[in-house]
Amino acid sequence: MARRAKRLWTDEEKRSICFQTTAAGVSVAQVARRYAMNANMIFKWLRDPRYAPTPDAVEDVAVEAPCFLPVEIVDRPRTEYTVPPPDPKSGQGTIEIDVAGGHRLRIIGAY
Incomplete structure (x- = not known):
């Protein structure tokens, strides 16, 4: 069984974590x-005043409310990569999402 090497965290890394x-x-x-x-290591650091975040630093953190991302539905011609339209009798549907870099995420599943 291989033994892990002990990781050494700098003070700045501990504060950041x-x-x-x-x-x-x-x-x-x-x-x-x-x-x-291990979470116990972080709890140990949080008890140490050198690494524990100060209350005023915690208040300075801007908390953003969750929000929806904009979605655009585009009717475009089918490409050779597009799956055939779903069969309503099968109960399956497909969602295709084009993401950055020309990548496409395809989700196929039941209704």
């Missing part, structure tokens, strides 16, 4: 998973 736990709707476990570390 601890600060991320102050965002609305974000848990310590989520931040820990983001950095592939």
